[in-house]
Amino acid sequence: xxxxxxxGRSVFDYSVTRSHISYSVQLEWRLAAQWAGYRYEDFxxxxxxxxxxxxxxxxxxxxxxxxxxxxxANEMKRKNRAGKR
Numbered sequence: 740x741x742x743x744x745x746x747g748r749s750v751f752d753y754s755v756t757r758s759h760i761s762y763s764v765q766l767e768w769r770l771a772a773q774w775a776g777y778r779y780e781d782f783x784x785x786x787x788x789x790x791x792x793x794x795x796x797x798x799x800x801x802x803x804x805x806x807x808x809x810x811x812a813n814e815m816k817r818k819n820r821a822g823k824r
């Protein structure tokens with residue numbers, strides 16, 4: 740549904756460090772509703788396809804953030820190693 744790329748690759752193809760935090764589908768939908776600017780009660784009234792689209796965009800946004808955060812951390816590690824030589 741969404742095409743988000745970093746350095747030519749889909750962000751969903753990147754292996755990012757996971758936090759090992761798990762949560763329920765209900766919490767993810769509430770967070771997606773908040774992310775999309777809805778009160779959960781209003782979000783729950785939306786058509787199912789529209790809800791799913793917002794959840795998918797929320798997931799994509801989180802993955803983009805994770806890929807960028809990991810890239811920044813890797814860059815800092817490279818600079819630290821180069822500085823210690």
